[in-house]
Amino acid sequence: MATEAHGEATGLSFHPMDQFIVRPLFSDGEVHWYTPTNVTLWMFVIVLATLALLVMGSRGRAIVPTRGQSVAEMAYGMVHKMIADIAGKDGLKYFPYIMTLFMFIVFANLLGLLPMAFTVTSHIAVTGVLALAVIVGVTVIGFVKNGVHFLDLFWIRSAPLAVRPILAVIEVISYFVRPLSLSIRLAGNMIAGHAVIKVFAGFAAIAAVAPVAVVAVVGMYAFEVLVAFVQAYVFTILTCVYLKDALHPSH
Amino acid sequence: MEGNIGELGQYIGVGLTAFGMGFAALGVGNVAGNFLAGALRNPSAAAGQTATLFIGMAFAEALGIFSFLVALLLMFAV
Amino acid sequence: MISLLQEAAHTAAEHTESVASSVAHGETETATGLPQLDMTSFGNQIFWLVVALVVLYWIVAKVALPRIGAVLSDRQGAITGDLMAAEEFKLKAREAEAAYDKALADARAEAGKIVAANRAEIQKELDAAIAHADAEIAARVAGSEQRIREIRDSADNDACEVARDVTAELVRAFGGTVDQAAVDQAVDNRMRGALQ
Numbered sequence: 201m202a203t204e205a206h207g208e209a210t211g212l213s214f215h216p217m218d219q220f221i222v223r224p225l226f227s228d229g230e231v232h233w234y235t236p237t238n239v240t241l242w243m244f245v246i247v248l249a250t251l252a253l254l255v256m257g258s259r260g261r262a263i264v265p266t267r268g269q270s271v272a273e274m275a276y277g278m279v280h281k282m283i284a285d286i287a288g289k290d291g292l293k294y295f296p297y298i299m300t301l302f303m304f305i306v307f308a309n310l311l312g313l314l315p316m317a318f319t320v321t322s323h324i325a326v327t328g329v330l331a332l333a334v335i336v337g338v339t340v341i342g343f344v345k346n347g348v349h350f351l352d353l354f355w356i357r358s359a360p361l362a363v364r365p366i367l368a369v370i371e372v373i374s375y376f377v378r379p380l381s382l383s384i385r386l387a388g389n390m391i392a393g394h395a396v397i398k399v400f401a402g403f404a405a406i407a408a409v410a411p412v413a414v415v416a417v418v419g420m421y422a423f424e425v426l427v428a429f430v431q432a433y434v435f436t437i438l439t440c441v442y443l444k445d446a447l448h449p450s451h
Numbered sequence: 452m453e454g455n456i457g458e459l460g461q462y463i464g465v466g467l468t469a470f471g472m473g474f475a476a477l478g479v480g481n482v483a484g485n486f487l488a489g490a491l492r493n494p495s496a497a498a499g500q501t502a503t504l505f506i507g508m509a510f511a512e513a514l515g516i517f518s519f520l521v522a523l524l525l526m527f528a529v
Numbered sequence: 530m531i532s533l534l535q536e537a538a539h540t541a542a543e544h545t546e547s548v549a550s551s552v553a554h555g556e557t558e559t560a561t562g563l564p565q566l567d568m569t570s571f572g573n574q575i576f577w578l579v580v581a582l583v584v585l586y587w588i589v590a591k592v593a594l595p596r597i598g599a600v601l602s603d604r605q606g607a608i609t610g611d612l613m614a615a616e617e618f619k620l621k622a623r624e625a626e627a628a629y630d631k632a633l634a635d636a637r638a639e640a641g642k643i644v645a646a647n648r649a650e651i652q653k654e655l656d657a658a659i660a661h662a663d664a665e666i667a668a669r670v671a672g673s674e675q676r677i678r679e680i681r682d683s684a685d686n687d688a689c690e691v692a693r694d695v696t697a698e699l700v701r702a703f704g705g706t707v708d709q710a711a712v713d714q715a716v717d718n719r720m721r722g723a724l725q
Binding site for chain 1: 563564565566567569570571572573574575576577578579580581582584585586588589590592593594596597598599600601603604607
Protein backbone atom coordinates (compact mmCIF):
# COMPACT_ATOMS: atom_id res chain seq x y z
CA MET A 201 0.00 0.00 0.00
CA ALA A 202 1.03 3.58 -0.56
CA THR A 203 1.23 4.56 3.07
CA GLU A 204 3.21 1.48 3.88
CA ALA A 205 5.67 2.16 1.11
CA HIS A 206 6.01 5.74 2.25
CA GLY A 207 6.60 4.60 5.81
CA GLU A 208 9.24 2.13 4.73
CA ALA A 209 11.02 4.70 2.58
CA THR A 210 11.33 7.36 5.29
CA GLY A 211 11.88 4.99 8.19
CA LEU A 212 8.59 6.06 9.75
CA SER A 213 7.11 3.56 12.14
CA PHE A 214 3.94 4.18 14.07
CA HIS A 215 3.17 2.01 17.04
CA PRO A 216 0.56 4.13 18.79
CA MET A 217 -1.04 1.18 20.54
CA ASP A 218 2.15 -0.35 21.95
CA GLN A 219 1.94 1.85 25.02
CA PHE A 220 -1.20 0.02 26.11
CA ILE A 221 0.29 -3.46 26.19
CA VAL A 222 0.10 -5.21 29.54
CA ARG A 223 3.54 -6.64 30.28
CA PRO A 224 4.79 -8.71 33.21
CA LEU A 225 7.26 -6.73 35.30
CA PHE A 226 9.78 -9.42 36.15
CA SER A 227 9.47 -12.09 33.47
CA ASP A 228 8.53 -12.44 29.83
CA GLY A 229 6.06 -15.21 30.44
CA GLU A 230 2.30 -15.44 30.48
CA VAL A 231 0.15 -12.81 32.18
CA HIS A 232 -1.71 -14.71 34.90
CA TRP A 233 -4.25 -13.02 37.11
CA TYR A 234 -1.71 -12.66 39.93
CA THR A 235 1.31 -11.65 37.82
CA PRO A 236 2.78 -8.28 38.82
CA THR A 237 2.53 -6.26 35.61
CA ASN A 238 2.89 -2.64 34.59
CA VAL A 239 -0.78 -2.33 35.58
CA THR A 240 0.21 -3.36 39.10
CA LEU A 241 3.10 -0.91 39.11
CA TRP A 242 1.06 2.07 38.01
CA MET A 243 -1.84 1.29 40.31
CA PHE A 244 0.68 1.18 43.12
CA VAL A 245 2.01 4.57 41.96
CA ILE A 246 -1.56 5.94 41.92
CA VAL A 247 -2.14 4.75 45.47
CA LEU A 248 1.18 6.29 46.53
CA ALA A 249 0.33 9.57 44.82
CA THR A 250 -3.04 9.72 46.56
CA LEU A 251 -1.33 8.89 49.83
CA ALA A 252 1.21 11.66 49.23
CA LEU A 253 -1.41 14.25 48.36
CA LEU A 254 -4.16 13.49 50.84
CA VAL A 255 -2.26 12.05 53.79
CA MET A 256 1.24 13.52 53.58
CA GLY A 257 -0.12 16.84 52.32
CA SER A 258 -2.41 17.23 55.31
CA ARG A 259 0.20 15.90 57.74
CA GLY A 260 0.65 19.28 59.39
CA ARG A 261 -3.11 19.74 60.02
CA ALA A 262 -2.29 23.42 59.76
CA ILE A 263 -4.98 26.06 60.20
CA VAL A 264 -3.11 28.09 57.58
CA PRO A 265 -2.53 25.38 54.94
CA THR A 266 0.68 24.62 53.12
CA ARG A 267 0.60 24.25 49.34
CA GLY A 268 0.05 20.49 49.38
CA GLN A 269 -2.62 20.77 52.02
CA SER A 270 -4.43 23.45 49.98
CA VAL A 271 -4.58 21.11 47.00
CA ALA A 272 -5.86 18.26 49.17
CA GLU A 273 -8.48 20.56 50.68
CA MET A 274 -9.46 21.81 47.24
CA ALA A 275 -10.03 18.24 46.01
CA TYR A 276 -12.00 17.46 49.16
CA GLY A 277 -14.06 20.62 48.82
CA MET A 278 -14.73 20.06 45.12
CA VAL A 279 -16.03 16.49 45.48
CA HIS A 280 -17.89 17.36 48.67
CA LYS A 281 -19.66 20.29 47.01
CA MET A 282 -20.41 18.20 43.92
CA ILE A 283 -22.18 15.52 45.97
CA ALA A 284 -24.00 18.04 48.16
CA ASP A 285 -25.17 20.07 45.15
CA ILE A 286 -26.24 17.20 42.90
CA ALA A 287 -27.08 14.19 45.05
CA GLY A 288 -28.17 16.16 48.11
CA LYS A 289 -27.09 16.03 51.73
CA ASP A 290 -28.03 12.36 52.14
CA GLY A 291 -25.56 11.52 49.36
CA LEU A 292 -22.69 12.62 51.58
CA LYS A 293 -22.77 9.19 53.23
CA TYR A 294 -21.09 7.85 50.08
CA PHE A 295 -18.49 10.63 50.00
CA PRO A 296 -15.47 8.34 50.72
CA TYR A 297 -16.45 6.01 47.89
CA ILE A 298 -16.87 8.79 45.33
CA MET A 299 -13.69 10.48 46.56
CA THR A 300 -11.83 7.18 46.07
CA LEU A 301 -13.09 6.93 42.49
CA PHE A 302 -12.20 10.55 41.77
CA MET A 303 -8.69 10.35 43.20
CA PHE A 304 -8.03 7.05 41.40
CA ILE A 305 -9.20 8.31 38.02
CA VAL A 306 -7.61 11.73 38.22
CA PHE A 307 -4.24 10.30 39.23
CA ALA A 308 -4.46 7.48 36.70
CA ASN A 309 -5.17 10.00 33.94
CA LEU A 310 -2.54 12.52 34.98
CA LEU A 311 0.22 10.03 35.81
CA GLY A 312 -0.51 8.25 32.55
CA LEU A 313 0.59 11.40 30.74
CA LEU A 314 4.13 11.08 32.05
CA PRO A 315 6.53 9.84 29.39
CA MET A 316 6.97 6.03 29.48
CA ALA A 317 3.98 5.75 31.80
CA PHE A 318 1.19 3.24 31.49
CA THR A 319 -2.35 4.59 31.62
CA VAL A 320 -4.51 2.13 33.51
CA THR A 321 -7.70 4.05 32.71
CA SER A 322 -7.11 3.48 29.00
CA HIS A 323 -8.13 -0.14 29.48
CA ILE A 324 -11.75 -1.06 29.09
CA ALA A 325 -11.36 -3.80 31.68
CA VAL A 326 -10.38 -1.20 34.29
CA THR A 327 -12.92 1.48 33.39
CA GLY A 328 -15.57 -1.20 32.99
CA VAL A 329 -15.03 -2.39 36.54
CA LEU A 330 -15.08 1.21 37.78
CA ALA A 331 -18.33 1.91 35.92
CA LEU A 332 -19.92 -1.37 37.03
CA ALA A 333 -18.92 -0.59 40.61
CA VAL A 334 -20.79 2.70 40.30
CA ILE A 335 -23.88 1.32 38.55
CA VAL A 336 -24.25 -1.83 40.66
CA GLY A 337 -23.67 0.17 43.81
CA VAL A 338 -26.17 2.82 42.81
CA THR A 339 -28.80 0.25 41.83
CA VAL A 340 -28.39 -1.58 45.13
CA ILE A 341 -28.65 1.71 47.03
CA GLY A 342 -31.74 2.60 45.03
CA PHE A 343 -33.53 -0.65 45.83
CA VAL A 344 -32.47 -0.64 49.48
CA LYS A 345 -33.55 2.97 50.02
CA ASN A 346 -36.74 3.04 47.96
CA GLY A 347 -37.75 -0.60 47.50
CA VAL A 348 -40.06 -1.10 44.56
CA HIS A 349 -40.50 2.67 44.22
CA PHE A 350 -37.05 2.72 42.64
CA LEU A 351 -38.77 1.43 39.51
CA ASP A 352 -40.61 4.78 39.30
CA LEU A 353 -37.41 5.91 37.66
CA PHE A 354 -38.53 3.98 34.57
CA TRP A 355 -42.29 4.43 34.89
CA ILE A 356 -42.71 8.17 34.40
CA ARG A 357 -45.99 9.23 36.05
CA SER A 358 -45.94 12.73 34.67
CA ALA A 359 -46.23 11.41 31.11
CA PRO A 360 -49.56 10.35 29.47
CA LEU A 361 -50.41 6.71 30.14
CA ALA A 362 -50.20 5.79 26.46
CA VAL A 363 -46.56 6.75 26.02
CA ARG A 364 -45.40 5.41 29.40
CA PRO A 365 -44.49 1.91 28.13
CA ILE A 366 -42.46 3.37 25.29
CA LEU A 367 -40.72 5.74 27.68
CA ALA A 368 -40.13 2.84 30.05
CA VAL A 369 -38.34 0.87 27.34
CA ILE A 370 -36.22 3.91 26.47
CA GLU A 371 -35.44 4.57 30.13
CA VAL A 372 -34.45 0.95 30.75
CA ILE A 373 -32.16 0.97 27.72
CA SER A 374 -30.60 4.27 28.77
CA TYR A 375 -30.14 2.89 32.28
CA PHE A 376 -28.21 -0.08 30.97
CA VAL A 377 -26.20 2.06 28.58
CA ARG A 378 -24.93 4.10 31.55
CA PRO A 379 -22.09 1.76 32.58
CA LEU A 380 -21.16 1.31 28.94
CA SER A 381 -21.02 5.06 28.28
CA LEU A 382 -19.17 5.73 31.55
CA SER A 383 -16.46 3.19 30.81
CA ILE A 384 -16.16 3.79 27.07
CA ARG A 385 -16.04 7.57 27.52
CA LEU A 386 -13.14 7.40 29.93
CA ALA A 387 -11.18 4.68 28.15
CA GLY A 388 -11.90 6.15 24.71
CA ASN A 389 -10.67 9.59 25.69
CA MET A 390 -7.50 8.16 27.12
CA ILE A 391 -6.80 5.85 24.16
CA ALA A 392 -7.49 8.56 21.60
CA GLY A 393 -5.40 11.23 23.32
CA HIS A 394 -2.39 9.01 23.93
CA ALA A 395 -2.53 7.51 20.44
CA VAL A 396 -2.67 10.97 18.83
CA ILE A 397 0.32 12.16 20.86
CA LYS A 398 2.20 9.02 19.90
CA VAL A 399 1.40 9.48 16.22
CA PHE A 400 2.55 13.11 16.25
CA ALA A 401 5.70 11.99 18.04
CA GLY A 402 6.21 9.45 15.24
CA PHE A 403 6.08 12.26 12.66
CA ALA A 404 8.96 13.99 14.44
CA ALA A 405 11.28 11.44 12.78
CA ILE A 406 10.89 13.35 9.49
CA ALA A 407 13.16 16.40 9.65
CA ALA A 408 10.93 18.56 7.43
CA VAL A 409 7.86 18.31 9.65
CA ALA A 410 9.64 17.78 12.96
CA PRO A 411 9.07 21.33 14.31
CA VAL A 412 5.38 21.12 13.46
CA ALA A 413 5.20 17.68 15.08
CA VAL A 414 6.93 18.88 18.25
CA VAL A 415 4.59 21.88 18.53
CA ALA A 416 1.63 19.59 17.88
CA VAL A 417 2.80 17.17 20.58
CA VAL A 418 3.16 20.04 23.07
CA GLY A 419 -0.30 21.34 22.17
CA MET A 420 -1.91 17.91 22.39
CA TYR A 421 -0.15 17.29 25.68
CA ALA A 422 -1.59 20.47 27.18
CA PHE A 423 -5.01 19.51 25.84
CA GLU A 424 -4.66 16.02 27.27
CA VAL A 425 -3.82 17.41 30.72
CA LEU A 426 -7.11 19.29 30.54
CA VAL A 427 -8.95 16.22 29.23
CA ALA A 428 -7.44 14.05 31.97
CA PHE A 429 -8.90 16.28 34.64
CA VAL A 430 -12.21 16.89 32.87
CA GLN A 431 -12.80 13.15 32.37
CA ALA A 432 -12.21 12.45 36.05
CA TYR A 433 -14.56 15.33 36.86
CA VAL A 434 -17.19 14.05 34.44
CA PHE A 435 -16.98 10.50 35.77
CA THR A 436 -17.45 11.79 39.31
CA ILE A 437 -20.26 14.16 38.42
CA LEU A 438 -22.14 11.45 36.53
CA THR A 439 -21.70 9.17 39.54
CA CYS A 440 -23.36 11.91 41.59
CA VAL A 441 -26.19 12.21 39.06
CA TYR A 442 -26.81 8.45 39.15
CA LEU A 443 -26.64 8.54 42.94
CA LYS A 444 -29.28 11.26 42.93
CA ASP A 445 -31.50 9.04 40.75
CA ALA A 446 -31.06 6.22 43.25
CA LEU A 447 -31.78 8.38 46.30
CA HIS A 448 -34.68 10.38 44.83
CA PRO A 449 -36.09 8.33 41.91
CA SER A 450 -39.34 10.29 41.70
CA HIS A 451 -37.73 13.53 40.50
CA MET B 452 -1.69 -2.18 -3.75
CA GLU B 453 -2.57 -5.83 -3.29
CA GLY B 454 -5.17 -6.83 -0.71
CA ASN B 455 -8.59 -8.36 -0.54
CA ILE B 456 -11.98 -6.75 -0.95
CA GLY B 457 -12.96 -7.46 2.68
CA GLU B 458 -10.05 -5.45 3.97
CA LEU B 459 -11.03 -2.61 1.67
CA GLY B 460 -14.56 -2.63 3.04
CA GLN B 461 -13.24 -2.71 6.56
CA TYR B 462 -11.11 0.38 6.01
CA ILE B 463 -13.94 2.23 4.27
CA GLY B 464 -16.16 1.43 7.23
CA VAL B 465 -13.55 2.70 9.64
CA GLY B 466 -13.25 5.91 7.62
CA LEU B 467 -17.01 6.38 7.70
CA THR B 468 -17.14 6.04 11.48
CA ALA B 469 -14.73 8.96 11.66
CA PHE B 470 -17.68 11.13 10.56
CA GLY B 471 -19.40 10.16 13.80
CA MET B 472 -16.61 11.76 15.79
CA GLY B 473 -16.83 14.87 13.67
CA PHE B 474 -20.54 15.21 14.42
CA ALA B 475 -19.85 14.65 18.10
CA ALA B 476 -17.42 17.56 17.89
CA LEU B 477 -20.26 19.68 16.44
CA GLY B 478 -22.45 18.62 19.33
CA VAL B 479 -19.88 19.48 21.98
CA GLY B 480 -19.25 22.83 20.33
CA ASN B 481 -22.98 23.46 20.28
CA VAL B 482 -23.26 22.73 24.00
CA ALA B 483 -20.32 24.97 24.89
CA GLY B 484 -21.42 27.77 22.57
CA ASN B 485 -24.97 27.84 23.86
CA PHE B 486 -23.71 27.76 27.40
CA LEU B 487 -21.48 30.73 26.68
CA ALA B 488 -24.31 32.62 24.99
CA GLY B 489 -26.56 32.02 27.97
CA ALA B 490 -23.79 32.80 30.44
CA LEU B 491 -23.07 36.15 28.80
CA ARG B 492 -26.74 37.11 29.02
CA ASN B 493 -27.02 36.14 32.65
CA PRO B 494 -23.51 35.83 34.11
CA SER B 495 -24.79 35.52 37.67
CA ALA B 496 -26.55 32.23 36.90
CA ALA B 497 -23.61 30.78 34.95
CA ALA B 498 -21.50 29.69 37.91
CA GLY B 499 -24.17 27.33 39.19
CA GLN B 500 -24.62 25.64 35.84
CA THR B 501 -21.05 24.53 35.09
CA ALA B 502 -21.89 21.04 36.37
CA THR B 503 -24.77 20.87 33.92
CA LEU B 504 -22.44 22.08 31.18
CA PHE B 505 -20.00 19.27 31.86
CA ILE B 506 -22.76 16.69 32.01
CA GLY B 507 -24.10 17.91 28.67
CA MET B 508 -20.67 17.89 27.09
CA ALA B 509 -20.03 14.41 28.47
CA PHE B 510 -23.24 13.06 26.93
CA ALA B 511 -22.54 14.71 23.58
CA GLU B 512 -18.99 13.44 23.61
CA ALA B 513 -19.93 9.91 24.69
CA LEU B 514 -21.73 9.27 21.40
CA GLY B 515 -18.68 10.41 19.45
CA ILE B 516 -16.56 8.10 21.55
CA PHE B 517 -18.99 5.28 20.67
CA SER B 518 -18.20 5.82 17.00
CA PHE B 519 -14.52 5.78 17.91
CA LEU B 520 -15.11 2.47 19.64
CA VAL B 521 -16.85 1.12 16.56
CA ALA B 522 -13.85 2.22 14.50
CA LEU B 523 -11.47 0.45 16.85
CA LEU B 524 -13.57 -2.70 16.80
CA LEU B 525 -13.70 -2.64 13.00
CA MET B 526 -9.97 -2.17 12.80
CA PHE B 527 -8.84 -4.72 15.32
CA ALA B 528 -11.61 -7.04 16.36
CA VAL B 529 -13.42 -7.88 13.10
CA MET C 530 -7.03 9.61 13.54
CA ILE C 531 -8.47 6.49 11.98
CA SER C 532 -6.00 6.46 9.13
CA LEU C 533 -3.25 6.62 11.68
CA LEU C 534 -4.77 3.64 13.37
CA GLN C 535 -4.48 1.91 10.05
CA GLU C 536 -0.80 2.58 10.20
CA ALA C 537 -0.74 0.91 13.56
CA ALA C 538 -2.57 -2.06 12.18
CA HIS C 539 -0.13 -2.27 9.32
CA THR C 540 2.92 -2.13 11.48
CA ALA C 541 1.33 -4.70 13.71
CA ALA C 542 0.67 -6.93 10.74
CA GLU C 543 4.21 -6.40 9.58
CA HIS C 544 5.41 -7.56 12.94
CA THR C 545 3.54 -10.81 12.80
CA GLU C 546 4.90 -11.49 9.35
CA SER C 547 8.52 -10.84 10.10
CA VAL C 548 10.03 -10.41 13.54
CA ALA C 549 13.27 -9.29 11.97
CA SER C 550 11.77 -6.06 10.61
CA SER C 551 10.43 -5.07 14.02
CA VAL C 552 13.79 -5.82 15.59
CA ALA C 553 15.26 -3.52 12.96
CA HIS C 554 12.84 -0.84 14.18
CA GLY C 555 14.21 -1.26 17.67
CA GLU C 556 10.96 -2.63 19.08
CA THR C 557 10.98 -5.54 21.45
CA GLU C 558 7.23 -6.00 21.48
CA THR C 559 4.49 -4.72 19.24
CA ALA C 560 0.76 -4.71 19.72
CA THR C 561 -1.04 -7.32 17.70
CA GLY C 562 -4.54 -5.96 17.56
CA LEU C 563 -5.88 -3.67 20.24
CA PRO C 564 -4.26 -4.42 23.63
CA GLN C 565 -7.50 -3.27 25.30
CA LEU C 566 -9.36 -6.18 23.73
CA ASP C 567 -6.81 -8.79 24.80
CA MET C 568 -8.99 -10.90 27.08
CA THR C 569 -6.04 -12.77 28.59
CA SER C 570 -4.93 -9.71 30.53
CA PHE C 571 -8.40 -8.84 31.87
CA GLY C 572 -8.17 -11.05 34.93
CA ASN C 573 -4.85 -9.55 35.87
CA GLN C 574 -6.06 -5.96 35.46
CA ILE C 575 -9.31 -6.52 37.33
CA PHE C 576 -7.53 -8.29 40.18
CA TRP C 577 -4.99 -5.51 40.65
CA LEU C 578 -7.65 -2.83 40.19
CA VAL C 579 -9.74 -4.32 42.97
CA VAL C 580 -6.67 -4.54 45.21
CA ALA C 581 -5.74 -0.93 44.45
CA LEU C 582 -9.30 0.32 44.97
CA VAL C 583 -9.64 -1.47 48.31
CA VAL C 584 -6.34 -0.05 49.54
CA LEU C 585 -7.22 3.40 48.21
CA TYR C 586 -10.67 3.26 49.77
CA TRP C 587 -9.15 2.35 53.10
CA ILE C 588 -6.66 5.24 52.89
CA VAL C 589 -9.28 7.76 51.78
CA ALA C 590 -12.06 6.73 54.13
CA LYS C 591 -10.06 5.95 57.26
CA VAL C 592 -7.18 8.41 57.13
CA ALA C 593 -7.42 11.17 54.58
CA LEU C 594 -11.03 12.35 54.69
CA PRO C 595 -11.43 12.43 58.49
CA ARG C 596 -8.20 14.33 58.78
CA ILE C 597 -8.98 16.89 56.08
CA GLY C 598 -12.53 17.20 57.36
CA ALA C 599 -11.20 17.84 60.86
CA VAL C 600 -8.76 20.44 59.55
CA LEU C 601 -11.52 22.18 57.61
CA SER C 602 -13.92 22.22 60.56
CA ASP C 603 -11.07 23.40 62.81
CA ARG C 604 -10.45 26.22 60.42
CA GLN C 605 -14.15 27.03 60.32
CA GLY C 606 -14.13 27.06 64.11
CA ALA C 607 -11.00 29.21 64.19
CA ILE C 608 -12.52 31.64 61.72
CA THR C 609 -15.75 31.86 63.71
CA GLY C 610 -13.74 32.28 66.92
CA ASP C 611 -11.57 34.93 65.33
CA LEU C 612 -14.62 36.78 64.06
CA MET C 613 -16.14 36.74 67.53
CA ALA C 614 -12.86 37.87 69.04
CA ALA C 615 -12.69 40.64 66.45
CA GLU C 616 -16.22 41.70 67.39
CA GLU C 617 -15.16 41.76 71.03
CA PHE C 618 -12.07 43.79 70.21
CA LYS C 619 -14.23 46.21 68.27
CA LEU C 620 -16.47 46.61 71.28
CA LYS C 621 -13.44 47.15 73.49
CA ALA C 622 -12.05 49.68 71.06
CA ARG C 623 -15.34 51.52 71.16
CA GLU C 624 -15.26 51.53 74.96
CA ALA C 625 -11.68 52.72 74.93
CA GLU C 626 -12.64 55.48 72.56
CA ALA C 627 -15.45 56.56 74.87
CA ALA C 628 -13.08 56.49 77.85
CA TYR C 629 -10.56 58.52 75.92
CA ASP C 630 -13.19 61.06 74.99
CA LYS C 631 -14.29 61.27 78.60
CA ALA C 632 -10.70 61.70 79.80
CA LEU C 633 -10.18 64.41 77.22
CA ALA C 634 -13.31 66.24 78.34
CA ASP C 635 -12.25 65.89 81.98
CA ALA C 636 -8.80 67.22 81.22
CA ARG C 637 -10.34 70.14 79.39
CA ALA C 638 -12.64 70.93 82.30
CA GLU C 639 -9.71 70.65 84.73
CA ALA C 640 -7.61 72.94 82.61
CA GLY C 641 -10.48 75.44 82.45
CA LYS C 642 -10.82 75.28 86.24
CA ILE C 643 -7.09 75.83 86.73
CA VAL C 644 -7.13 78.72 84.31
CA ALA C 645 -10.10 80.27 86.13
CA ALA C 646 -8.43 79.79 89.51
CA ASN C 647 -5.22 81.33 88.30
CA ARG C 648 -7.12 84.19 86.79
CA ALA C 649 -8.97 84.80 90.09
CA GLU C 650 -5.73 84.68 92.03
CA ILE C 651 -4.05 87.09 89.70
CA GLN C 652 -7.12 89.33 89.89
CA LYS C 653 -6.96 89.23 93.66
CA GLU C 654 -3.29 90.14 93.70
CA LEU C 655 -3.92 92.82 91.19
CA ASP C 656 -6.80 94.21 93.24
CA ALA C 657 -4.65 94.18 96.36
CA ALA C 658 -1.84 95.93 94.57
CA ILE C 659 -4.23 98.52 93.19
CA ALA C 660 -5.78 99.08 96.62
CA HIS C 661 -2.33 99.41 98.14
CA ALA C 662 -1.32 101.87 95.48
CA ASP C 663 -4.56 103.82 95.98
CA ALA C 664 -3.98 103.98 99.74
CA GLU C 665 -0.43 105.17 99.23
CA ILE C 666 -1.56 107.78 96.73
CA ALA C 667 -4.29 108.95 99.15
CA ALA C 668 -1.76 109.16 102.02
CA ARG C 669 0.64 111.14 99.92
CA VAL C 670 -2.14 113.45 98.73
CA ALA C 671 -3.19 113.97 102.33
CA GLY C 672 0.39 114.73 103.38
CA SER C 673 0.80 117.20 100.56
CA GLU C 674 -2.46 118.94 101.40
CA GLN C 675 -1.36 119.17 105.01
CA ARG C 676 1.89 120.69 104.04
CA ILE C 677 0.22 123.14 101.66
CA ARG C 678 -2.18 124.13 104.46
CA GLU C 679 0.72 124.66 106.83
CA ILE C 680 2.54 126.72 104.26
CA ARG C 681 -0.59 128.74 103.62
CA ASP C 682 -1.20 129.17 107.33
CA SER C 683 2.34 130.29 107.96
CA ALA C 684 2.08 132.66 105.00
CA ASP C 685 -1.16 134.04 106.47
CA ASN C 686 0.49 134.50 109.86
CA ASP C 687 3.44 136.14 108.25
CA ALA C 688 1.13 138.47 106.34
CA CYS C 689 -0.78 139.29 109.56
CA GLU C 690 2.51 139.96 111.40
CA VAL C 691 3.66 142.19 108.62
CA ALA C 692 0.31 143.99 108.48
CA ARG C 693 0.34 144.49 112.25
CA ASP C 694 3.86 145.79 112.28
CA VAL C 695 3.11 148.03 109.30
CA THR C 696 -0.07 149.31 110.97
CA ALA C 697 1.72 149.92 114.28
CA GLU C 698 4.49 151.80 112.49
CA LEU C 699 1.92 153.83 110.50
CA VAL C 700 0.01 154.70 113.62
CA ARG C 701 3.29 155.72 115.29
CA ALA C 702 4.29 157.74 112.35
CA PHE C 703 1.02 159.63 112.42
CA GLY C 704 1.82 160.38 116.03
CA GLY C 705 -0.60 158.19 117.75
CA THR C 706 0.10 155.94 120.60
CA VAL C 707 0.17 152.40 119.65
CA ASP C 708 -2.35 150.33 121.41
CA GLN C 709 -1.03 146.92 120.42
CA ALA C 710 -4.30 145.08 121.21
CA ALA C 711 -6.47 147.46 119.23
CA VAL C 712 -4.12 147.24 116.27
CA ASP C 713 -4.12 143.47 116.32
CA GLN C 714 -7.91 143.42 116.52
CA ALA C 715 -8.28 145.75 113.58
CA VAL C 716 -5.76 143.98 111.45
CA ASP C 717 -7.28 140.59 112.18
CA ASN C 718 -10.77 141.83 111.27
CA ARG C 719 -9.53 143.21 108.00
CA MET C 720 -7.36 140.21 107.23
CA ARG C 721 -10.14 137.68 107.92
CA GLY C 722 -12.12 139.21 105.17
CA ALA C 723 -9.17 139.33 102.79
CA LEU C 724 -7.73 135.96 103.45
CA GLN C 725 -10.85 133.98 103.33
